[in-house]
Amino acid sequence: xxxxxxxxxxxxxxxxxxxxxxxxxxxxxxxxxxxxxxxxxxxxxxxxxxxxxxxxxxxxxxxxxxxxxxxxxxxxxxxxxxxxxxxxxxxxxxxxxxxxxxxxxxxxxxxxxxxxxxxxxxxxxxxxxxxxxxxxxxxxxxxxxxxxxxxxxxxxxxxxxxxxxxxxxxxxxxxxxxxxxxxxxxxxxxxxxxxxxxxxxxxxxxxxxxxxxxxxxxxxxxxxxxxxxxxxxxxxxxxxxxxxxxxxxxxxxxxxxxxxxxxxxxxxxxxxxxxxxxxxxxxxxxxxxxxxxxxxxxxxxxxxxxxxxxxxxxxxxxxxxxxxxxxxxxxxxxxxxxxxxxxxxxxxxxxxxxxxxxxxxxxxxxxxxxxxxxxxxxxxxxxxxxxxxxxxxxxxxxxxxxxxxxxxxxxxxxxxxxxxxxxxxxxxxxxxxxxxxxxxxxxxxxxxxxxxxxxxxxxxxxxxxxxxxxxxxxxxxxxxxxxxxxxxxxxxxxxxxxxxxxxxxxxxxxxxxxxxxxxxxxxxxxxxxxxxxxxxxxxxxxxxxxxxxxxxxxxxxxxxxxxxxxxxxxxxxxxxxxxxxxxxxxxxxxxxxxxxxxxxxxxxxxxxxxxxxxxxxxxxxxxxxxxxxxxxxxxxxxxxxxxxxxxxxxxxxxxxxxxxxxxxxxxxxxxxxxxxxxxxxxxxxxxxxxxxxxxxxxxxxxxxxxxxxxxxxxxxxxxxxxxxxxxxxxxxxxxxxxxxxxxxxxxxxxxxxxxxxxxxxxxxxxxxxxxxxxxxxxxxxxxxxxxxxxxxxxxxxxxxxxxxxxxxxxxxxxxxxxxxxxxxxxxxxxxxxxxxxxxxxxxxxxxxxxxxxxxxxxxxxxxxxxxxxxxxxxxxxxxxxxx
RNA sequence: GGGCGUAUAGCUCAGUUGGUUAGAGCGCCACGUUGACAUCGUGGAGGUCAUAGAUUCGAGUUCUAUUACGCCCACCA
Numbered sequence: 001x002x003x004x005x006x007x008x009x010x011x012x013x014x015x016x017x018x019x020x021x022x023x024x025x026x027x028x029x030x031x032x033x034x035x036x037x038x039x040x041x042x043x044x045x046x047x048x049x050x051x052x053x054x055x056x057x058x059x060x061x062x063x064x065x066x067x068x069x070x071x072x073x074x075x076x077x078x079x080x081x082x083x084x085x086x087x088x089x090x091x092x093x094x095x096x097x098x099x100x101x102x103x104x105x106x107x108x109x110x111x112x113x114x115x116x117x118x119x120x121x122x123x124x125x126x127x128x129x130x131x132x133x134x135x136x137x138x139x140x141x142x143x144x145x146x147x148x149x150x151x152x153x154x155x156x157x158x159x160x161x162x163x164x165x166x167x168x169x170x171x172x173x174x175x176x177x178x179x180x181x182x183x184x185x186x187x188x189x190x191x192x193x194x195x196x197x198x199x200x201x202x203x204x205x206x207x208x209x210x211x212x213x214x215x216x217x218x219x220x221x222x223x224x225x226x227x228x229x230x231x232x233x234x235x236x237x238x239x240x241x242x243x244x245x246x247x248x249x250x251x252x253x254x255x256x257x258x259x260x261x262x263x264x265x266x267x268x269x270x271x272x273x274x275x276x277x278x279x280x281x282x283x284x285x286x287x288x289x290x291x292x293x294x295x296x297x298x299x300x301x302x303x304x305x306x307x308x309x310x311x312x313x314x315x316x317x318x319x320x321x322x323x324x325x326x327x328x329x330x331x332x333x334x335x336x337x338x339x340x341x342x343x344x345x346x347x348x349x350x351x352x353x354x355x356x357x358x359x360x361x362x363x364x365x366x367x368x369x370x371x372x373x374x375x376x377x378x379x380x381x382x383x384x385x386x387x388x389x390x391x392x393x394x395x396x397x398x399x400x401x402x403x404x405x406x407x408x409x410x411x412x413x414x415x416x417x418x419x420x421x422x423x424x425x426x427x428x429x430x431x432x433x434x435x436x437x438x439x440x441x442x443x444x445x446x447x448x449x450x451x452x453x454x455x456x457x458x459x460x461x462x463x464x465x466x467x468x469x470x471x472x473x474x475x476x477x478x479x480x481x482x483x484x485x486x487x488x489x490x491x492x493x494x495x496x497x498x499x500x501x502x503x504x505x506x507x508x509x510x511x512x513x514x515x516x517x518x519x520x521x522x523x524x525x526x527x528x529x530x531x532x533x534x535x536x537x538x539x540x541x542x543x544x545x546x547x548x549x550x551x552x553x554x555x556x557x558x559x560x561x562x563x564x565x566x567x568x569x570x571x572x573x574x575x576x577x578x579x580x581x582x583x584x585x586x587x588x589x590x591x592x593x594x595x596x597x598x599x600x601x602x603x604x605x606x607x608x609x610x611x612x613x614x615x616x617x618x619x620x621x622x623x624x625x626x627x628x629x630x631x632x633x634x635x636x637x638x639x640x641x642x643x644x645x646x647x648x649x650x651x652x653x654x655x656x657x658x659x660x661x662x663x664x665x666x667x668x669x670x671x672x673x674x675x676x677x678x679x680x681x682x683x684x685x686x687x688x689x690x691x692x693x694x695x696x697x698x699x700x701x702x703x704x705x706x707x708x709x710x711x712x713x714x715x716x717x718x719x720x721x722x723x724x725x726x727x728x729x730x731x732x733x734x735x736x737x738x739x740x741x742x743x744x745x746x747x748x749x750x751x752x753x754x755x756x757x758x759x760x761x762x763x764x765x766x767x768x769x770x771x772x773x774x775x776x777x778x779x780x781x782x783x784x785x786x787x788x789x790x791x792x793x794x795x796x797x798x799x800x801x802x803x804x805x806x807x808x809x810x811x812x813x814x815x816x817x818x819x820x821x822x823x824x825x826x827x828x829x830x831x832x833x834x835x836x837x838x839x840x841x842x843x844x845x846x847x848x849x850x851x852x853x854x855x856x857x858x859x860x861x862x863x864x865x866x867x868x869x870x871x872x873x874x875x876x877x878x879x880x881x882x883x
Numbered sequence: 884g885g886g887c888g889u890a891u892a893g894c895u896c897a898g899u900u901g902g903u904u905a906g907a908g909c910g911c912c913a914c915g916u917u918g919a920c921a922u923c924g925u926g927g928a929g930g931u932c933a934u935a936g937a938u939u940c941g942a943g944u945u946c947u948a949u950u951a952c953g954c955c956c957a958c959c960a
Contacts, residue, residue, distance in 0.1 A: 010922070196957090203960090220960060234960095268960080276960045285958050346957095359958095391887070395955065398886070402956090486955090521895085523953085554908085557896060560889060561953080568895085571908070574922045585919030635897075635907075650919080736926085742914090743926035749915055836904065843903075849940035857902050857941095864903090 007587055007696060011580035013544025017688045021136055029705055030141045032080025034475035041072035042476035043081045044460050044509075045142060046484045046492070047150065049088035050124055051095045054134035054536045056518045056526065056564060057485065060556065063549045064515065064630055065483045066140050070684035071625060072480075073141070074711035080476055082463045083142035085129050087151040089452040090185050090352045092128075093414040096120045099127075113413050120414050134537060139545050139687045141707070148463045150455040151416070158462035159416045159455045160434055162503060167420075167432045171368045172408070174420075174430070178287045179407050181360050183305035183320075184353025187411040188364050190451060191404060192490050194348040194357055201345050205338035206331055208233060208277070211249040211258050217242075218338050219277040222345060224331070225323040227252065228311040230259055231295040232278040237263035239274045253336050254312055254327065262293045282360055297361050303411075305358055320358075365409035365418060365448065373400045375501040376494065385497065388513045388628040389559040392486055399490050408451045415449030422446070457495035460508035479509045481628075486514040513628045516556050521565040534566055546686035547572030553685060554634040575638060576689050579682070582646050583693045586671050589657055589664075592698045596672035599718070600665075605771065606652040607670045609728040612720050613644040614674055619714035621681055637682055645674060648732060655777045672697075677712045727767040730805040731775060734768075737801035738779045741811040745799070752782040753811060756791045756798065760807040768806055793882045794819070800878045802829055803871050808878065819882060826879045833875060837868045 024030065032042070043065050048058060065081060073079045097108050100119060108116050132147065148155060166172040180189040204224050207216040217233055230252055235242040242261065249258040266289045267276045280290025280297045290297055302308045307315045307323050315323050331337045348357045377400045379385045380393050387393045409418060423429035423441040431437040436445065455462070460479055464472040478500065484493060493512060500508035519525055526533040539548050543566075550572035556562050586592075599611065617640040624633040649671075656667040676699045683690040683706050693699075694706040738755055747753065757775075759765035768775070768786055776784055785791075791810050793800050798812035799822050843849050844861055853861075 007919090009920075011920095222960075266958095266960085271960070278960095283958080283960080285960075288958090345959095394887070398956070489955095517954090555895070560896095563895060568909090570922070574920095577922045578920065581920035581923090583919085588919065632897080639907085646920085647924085651924095739925055740927085744913095746914060749925060750917065832904075839903070843940075846940055852940055853902075860902080 007580065007584040009581075009584070011544075011577045011689065013546060013576065013688065014541065016692045017137075017139070017540075017545050020688050020691050021139065024141070024705065024707070025136070025144060027705070029707060030081070030143050031145055032078055032143050032476070034471040035078045038076065038078035040476050041069070041077040041079045042479040043069060043481055043483070044463055044479055045081065045083045046482075046488070047084045047086040047456065047459060048131045049091055050085040050128040050149065051088055051092050052085075052131045054131050054138070056534060056536055056552070057515075058131065058135070059138060059536045059548060060518060060552050060562070061483055061485065061515050062135055062138060062140050063553060064513065065481075066138075066549075066687070067553070067625070067630060067684040068481050068483070069141050070687060070707055071711060073707055074680065074683065074709060076710070078475075079141075080146070080472075081140075081142045082146055082148070082476075083132065083135070083140075083144060084146075084148035084459075084463060085132065085150070086452060086456055087149065087415065089410055089412050089415040089449065090182075090187065092120065092124075093412050094185065094352070096123045096414070099123060108413070116413055137537065137540055137545060138549065141687070146463070150452070150459070150462075154465060154468070155455060155458070155462045156416055158458050158466055159450065160419050161467050162458060162499070163419055163450070163454075164432055164434065165503070166367060171371070172365060173368070174363060174365050174409075176361055176363050177366065177405075177407075178284045178359055179362050179364050180348065180350075181303075181305075181358040181362065182350035182353045182355070183303070183358060184350060184355045185410075185412065186303040188362060188407055188409060189350060189357065190407050190453075193351045195351050196346040196348050198344050199347050201343055201347070203341040203343045204328060204331075205272070205340070206253070206277075207336040207338055208250045208253060209336070211251045216336075217245075217250060217261070217275045218273045219275050220272050221277060222343070223279075223282075223324070224327040225307065225315075225320050226279045226282045226300065227277065227327060228255060228307070228315065229279045229281045229298040229300040230277045231280055231290065231298060232259050232262045232293060233275050234262050234264040234267040234278050234289055234293070235275050236265065236267045236269045239267070239269040241269075241274060253334060254330050262289075262295070264289045264293060280361075282358065284359055287361065299360055301358060301360065305355075364407050365420075365446075365450075367406040367408050369403040369406055369498070372498040372502055373403045376400060376497040379497055379501060379507050385507050385509065386511050388511060391559070392489060392512075392514050395486075395489060396494060400494060406451075408454050409446075409448040410451055411447070412449050415452065416455060417449050418446040420446040453491050453495060456492055457499040458503070460496055460500060461504055466504070477504065478507050481511045481513060482509040483513045483515060485517065487517070489514070511628070516560060516562045518552075518562045518564050521563050523561070523563060526564075534564075539566055539569055542566070543569040543573045544576060544688075546576050546689050550575060550634060550685050553630050554638065556631050558629070558631070572686075575642070576686060578642055578646060579678075579686075579689065580693065582641070582650065583675060583697055585650060586668075586675060587697065589668060589671075593665075593669040593672045595669070596676045596699060599673055600669045602666065603670065604656065604666075605724045605728045605731075606649060606774065607667070608720055609725050610644065610649040610670065610674055611718060612725045613640060613649075614677055615714055615718060615720070617644075618677065618681060618712045622713060634685060637678075637685065641678055641682070645678065649674070651778060652774060655774055672699075675699075679706060680709055680712050683707060683709075727771075727806075730764070730767065731771045733804045734806050734809055735775065735778045737804055738775075738781070738809045738811070741799055741801055741809070742779075745811070745813060749780060752780055754783040754785070755779060755781050756785040756796075756810045756812060757787075757806075758791050758808045758810075759786065759788050760803070760805070762788070764806040790877060790881060793822075793878065800826070800882070803874050803878075808874070823879060823882055826875060826882070830872065830875050830879065833868055833872050837865070837872060840865045840868060 069079050069081045096119060100106050180194045182189050201222050203220055203222055205218050205220045207218055209216040219233055233250055245261050246263045248261050250261060252259050266285055267274060278286045278289050280287045280295050281299045298310060300307055300310050305320045307318050309316045350357045380396060419432060419434060421431045421437055421443040424444055425441040437443050461473060461477055464470055464477055466473055496508045500506060520532040524530060524532060547569050551569045554571055555568050617636050620636050621633045653667045653671060656663040679690045679694050691706050700706050700709060757768060759768050765788055772784060772786060791798060793810055796812040798810040800808050800810040840861055844865060850858055
């Protein structure tokens with residue numbers, strides 16, 4: 001794309017985006033490698049599920065990472081952003097099971113383990129990892145050569161090594177424990193994978209008769225079907241109502257079993273009847289009671305949550321919910337149903353399976369977390385790792401300080417198979433190691449696989465080749481920033497910190513930025529079923545990737561949820577178009593200056609003003625990004641480009657551009673200098689359009705990229721004259737006043753007008769004289785009468801403006817002005833002035849204020865008083881003149 | 884039950900360490916196409932900062948309580 005070619009009127013993102021990404025990727029721009037000459041900067045991507053497709057959440061998350069990476073690259077750092085995907089055990093297995101059912105009508109079990117796993121790999125090859133392509137569409141500057149998958153060989157080795165190490169340390173153990181069971185996945189889950197929902201339910205009160213026929217005990221339950229697992233009824237030892245009953249037997253209804261009344265602290269005498277049925281096999285509390293009272297633990301369920309053959313015949317094979325209804329029915333028939341209450345209670349659901357989980361006792365593998373947590377807590381406490389927003393550290397500490405053992409085994413096939421073997425010749429003998437044991441015996445490998453997060457928590461170093469001591473690891477670890485959602489703070493962030501501390505002896509990252517959660521414009525969560533989840537690829541094709549990126553950062557508030565709708569992308573699209581046209585305008589003025597990196601000598605006031613705005617923007621954008629305040633940086637850019645550059649500077653420069661000669665040359669040089677800086681500052685946010693424009697304008701060589709140009713830090717050497725800058729602000733204020741007059745008389749902008757300006761003082765007069773041509777240009781004035789003496793508004797039929805920094809501008813409109821209306825306007829102004837005046841006077845006459853407020857504040861108030869008084873008297877004289 | 888967050892213009896949000904006329908974008912109203920841009924320009928209207936107290940010379944900003952909404956954690960039958 002040569003810079004000779006004229007720019008089209010409107011920016012068309014599609015072709016530009018399609019053009020640049022392959023160019024970048026092919027040229028190896030994104031590749032990072034150990035380079036001792038440079039400071040390393042690394043990020044690891046939160047690996048999306050291999051089944052996943054791009055969502056707006058990913059767009060936000062990855063745009064932010066890209067901004068960090070691209071800025072660091074421009075700052076001259078050696079950048080590596082490590083990409084990859086997660087094998088996502090449950091999600092992927094379920095997905096492929098469904099796929100096989102639909103395409104081949106075969107089940108997982110029909111295929112068998114090895115064949116099924118083959119099919120998952122096939123599926124992955126064909127359909128998996130779509131999101132990786134989609135992230136390219138978004139412009140992500142990941143080091144795509146380094147893409148990894150959590151089931152890759154090296155990463156799997158890391159998992160094994162870690163498992164063995166923790167096993168040998170005594171942290172990993174296998175045991176019978178109460179766990180969360182997902183009937184959909186038919187697997188154990190960790191506590192974190194259970195989400196609690198308040199749902200309507202019923203509270204059933206049942207009568208359990210004493211075996212000797214001496215009446216009954218009333219117990220209440222929300223889960224009648226679990227009664228077949230009851231092994232006791234507990235009462236509080238001090239509960240007088242049951243004095244003498246402890247030890248008596250009850251007949252468990254609908255069965256031929258008898259169960260004892262036991263005494264246990266768990267029974268709360270203040271609740272209900274004070275008696276509680278005990279189901280040690282299906283309730284964590286009851287399990288503990290069972291332990292204390294030596295009760296049997298009975299599992300009454302099959303893996304799919306149907307009742308097993310321990311239950312009465314007619315219940316066997318029934319789904320738990322059907323069993324519930326039947327149990328209630330039978331109890332009622334037996335006259336043992338006391339009452340039913342409607343209640344709302346929290347029910348645990350499986351996060352992935354979206355069905356109520358079962359708590360049951362099962363043999364699973366666990367990892368003790370207490371010791372692992374200690375250094376990880378310290379890392380955040382000491383500030384080695386910083387959270388943004390900081391408050392998330394509270395959530396982190398709370399969880400870490402109460403951390404429970406982690407159930408890491410899953411009854412799935414897709415995942416890292418646990419490297420443990422059982423000796424069938426010698427039951428109880430277990431071997432844990434990289435490969436099958438060679439010792440004699442009939443060894444059988446554990447069927448279970450590991451929780452997906454057991455590989456994800458190693459991501460920051462497994463992706464760099466650990467346990468090999470690679471160059472990457474040495475150079476890029478620990479990484480700099482992590483950008484992720486707060487919803488996986490426990491699943492992932494906390495565990496990565498523990499893993500880093502434990503296995504590398506060093507934290508995995510220094511800063512963690514938690515993104516906002518995206519909702520629709522009504523504040524609802526985005527979900528497929530609601531149909532309110534836009535497809536980012538469609539948005540990109542409609543608005544452009546840059547537009548989507550910019551918009552989503554621009555609208556993302558600090559620490560709260562984002563309300564998104566596609567129309568918001570107009571912000572970015574319009575902004576891109578504005579930038580495009582600013583460049584188009586510049587291009588139409590002639591060749592780009594030879595030196596666009598430096599400022600020419602002999603600047604005009606407007607030009608100094610522009611440089612000042614640019615400096616201030618560069619400074620604030622840098623500072624905001626350092627604090628991860630992305631949206632603030634985006635707003636600063638928006639104002640810089642639209643308001644400062646386009647609305648004021650470009651308009652003002654049209655004058656010297658028209659003048660031609662040296663003046664034009666200088667104006668062009670400043671425009672180029674500013675545009676070049678603007679494109680650089682904007683590049684991390686909008687990589688495509690800035691690359692395109694930088695080339696079109698000739699700011700970067702044909703084979704180069706803006707992504708390696710130098711990031712504009714605030715320029716300390718630039719000496720700007722604050723008086724001049726202030727006077728330009730005054731000029732702009734006067735222009736606004738003049739336009740206001742024009743507008744209030746509904747005079748078209750195109751009509752040339754004559755104005756009068758009364759300068760506030762000698763200095764103002766000097767400034768105004770110097771800027772007179774500019775004022776005429778910006779006001780589209782045919783003539784401006786300028787002086788120190790009061791303008792006789794009444795005789796000239798003129799409407800005066802409000803008093804500004806530099807003076808009063810008035811618009812003589814013989815015969816046209818409405819004197820009454822003008823007077824009313826001024827009187828209102830006068831009233832306002834008086835109101836403020838009395839406020840300031842009141843303050844200054846308050847001794848306490850004068851004595852205790854900082855000197856500067858008092859001085860400011862005094863100055864304000866003077867100004868207001870002057871303003872008042874001037875306004876009064878204008879008013880008098882008008883009459 | 885515990886913890887956290889949010890409440891500012893019609894809508895979505897800014898508002899740094901308290902400093903006195905609370906800002907932006909969108910929307911709305913008026914006017915406007917003379918070559919950068921109608922994906923635009925110019926001007927304008929619009930807010931007793933959720934409520935009640937407290938601290939202070941001064942509170943959108945600090946403290947307490949209340950209300951509403953949202954999120955997280957917690958074994959309550």
